[in-house]
Amino acid sequence: MSSVEQHPEPPTELRRPGRWVALAVLVLAVLLVAVDATVLGLATPFLSEDLEPTGTQLLWIGDVYSFVIAGLLVSMGSLGDRIGRKKLLLCGATAFGAVSVLNAYASSPEMMILARALLGVAGATLMPSTLALIRNLFHDARERSLAIGIWGAMASAGAAVGPVVGGFLLEHFWWGSVFLINLPVMAVLVVVGIKLIPESKNPAPGPWDMVSVGLSLVGMIGVVYAIKELAANGGSWPVALAGVGGVGALVWFVRRQFRLPAPLLDMRLFHHRGFSGAVLADLLTILGLSGLVFFLSQFLQLVQGRGPLEAGLAELPAAIGAVTAGLLAGAAARRFSVWSVVTGGLAAIGLALAAVAAIHKDTAYPLIGALLLVVGVGAGLAFTVTSDVILSSVPKEHAGSASAVSETAYELGAALGIALLGSIVTGVYQDFATPPGVPAPTSSAAHESLGGAVEAAKTLTEQQGTALVSAAQDAFLEGLRLAAGVGAAVLLATAVAAWFLLRGQELEEGIVHA
Structure with missing residues (x-):
């Protein structure tokens, strides 16, 4: 310690x-x-x-x-x-x-x-x-x-x-x-x-290394672009090249930070077990939250037939839960412990994702609202406490760099949540069998996305259109259930990791033990 x-x-x-x-x-x-x-x-x-x-x-x-x-x-x-x-x-x-x-x-x-x-x-x-x-x-x-x-x-x-x-x-x-x-x-x-x-500001900051700036930009954009493209369109040489190039740039960035007298990001921060554990929990909390909200938004609109405003309002329990838990998270971490609050938050998101695997077309809103509320509470607890740990465990002059690490984890978590869980949903969805009599061009458009299937159905007879949309919705739900199961496994595994990585981490008056 x-x-x-x-x-x-x-x-x-x-x-x-x-x-x-x-x-x-x-x-x-x-x-x-x-x-x-x-x-x-x-x-x-x-x-x-x-x-x-x-x-x-x-x-x-x-x-x-x-x-x-x-x-x-x-x-x-x-x-x-x-x-x-x-x-x-x-x-x-x-x-x-x-x-x-x-x-x-x-x-x-x-x-x-x-x-x-x-x-x-x-x-x-x-x-x-x-x-x-x-x-x-x-x-x-x-x-x-x-x-x-x-x-x-x-x-x-x-x-x-x-x-x-x-x-x-x-x-x-x-x-x-x-x-x-x-x-x-x-x-x-x-x-x-x-x-x-x-x-x-940092009283003795040193020069701003433009090579590191370029490596960070190329690396992050390359990795995020590759993840999103892989989820949306599958693998290809340009996507592989972007991913490999991005990873290579990030590896070069990390190696360069160790050599610079005034690095853009002090990599020694990650030597603290608590700091590294908080960043990991940060990233995966947002992965679960963004992935679930993104796909439930499509479910509410394209499967249950809600309008954009109604679907947006239906997702508000996640925001309410996040705000309420966020306000109470610091006090809870001091009363109990950092590791128990973060672990509990991650476990709550994981269990809510596991419950999503049981939803179907006619699932009543109260159950969906309750799941979103649990996810919001879990995210509010975990994300807030990990942000506090990240910010409090570094000297004041490095507050901007530590904040950036927290924010990067947030953005990367959002991209990974939508992309990784999205690739599962898309992969399962595109395998559904087209009902008899649907022309090939219409079938092709329907297999692109659930929204595409709804639009394609408008060009068919009422009976064919209804059959096509029903088959597409069933496939989407099957993909959603599988993705929710995978997301649940990731979040529950992270909860176990946080239990060990953040053990002994405390928020106290003026002192943070790492």
Whole structure:
């Protein structure tokens, strides 16, 4: 066991005026960044009709935002440590607002792809900066745990809130409105941030290594792209090349960090068993949450026939559970223990995923809502406590880099959850037998996705269409059950690992034992 002392600040710093107002604005920015990752899904049909992108362009419009965020988080966290986290946050907020306008008024697919990529760059400056600034705003360990709980709850809730916000806006306004909602929030962030958020940075940061920045970007984008493509379209040489190239770049990145006197990411942090265990639990918590919410969203709309807004509202128990548990997680970890709270949270998600294997077309909503609530509570407990451990177990000057590790785990977990569980759902789904009499082109379209089957059925007679949709729904459910079973096994195994890796880890007043 080793311990990292956090030296107490002067008493005046413990009660910094306006810190809770500043926190409210910071977590609202985090919520918006998380919402922006999911809100576009519902707007895609309207955007497609207006901009007429090709299938490949449409994929890039949907994916490039998360690709760029995942690729730049570590670099931006390190940049904030060097130039000042407040300065990076305010620049990023201004850019996020400006680029949101570019997204809303994009007039071509190419312009939309570029705008989404730039929005990802701005988003990457916001996420690690907010968590690192919380470290600087709240010096009291218990207050900081509550603040991180609120931050974690908003990050977890973003994925569930996105469809609700998108559904409401699209029923009343044009598709660009899903981006323009960012403007007032970012304006408030800049105004409040200038007055209330204190500046913080590493007093002796060293140079910003551009080679490491490039390796991190290429490595993360290569790996995430390969995972997503493998899930959506199966293996191919370009996908294999991207995956191998991404892994190679990340290996080179890690080796380079050990050699640099001022690394972009201090790899020695991972020597702490608690830190490594928290990052692993962080990643797999979001894997379970995002994978389940993503596929249940399709189930609610395409199998049970709910509209976008109704489906979004039906997923709210996950957000409510995450927010409530996030607020209580710090107190629970102190009353019981870090390892028991994280293990319990992971086990709750795993058991809820196992229960999903029993759902069918006519499963009543109360059971689905209860499962989502359990998943939300589990994610709120595990994600919040692991974020607290990650942030608290490093010296203050490295808060940005540690925050970036937590955020990268979040983004990678979301990508892996959708991609890995998605590959299982897609693989099972595409094997379903087409009913007799369905033309080959229609059958081919139906096997692409469940949404494709619903659209293809509209070109058939009522009897044929009903048979096709029923067969497709059965196949989707079979794939969903298998994916839920695999997800449950992964989460329960992670719960066992967390039991051992986080044993002895404690959150105390001013001291964190690692």
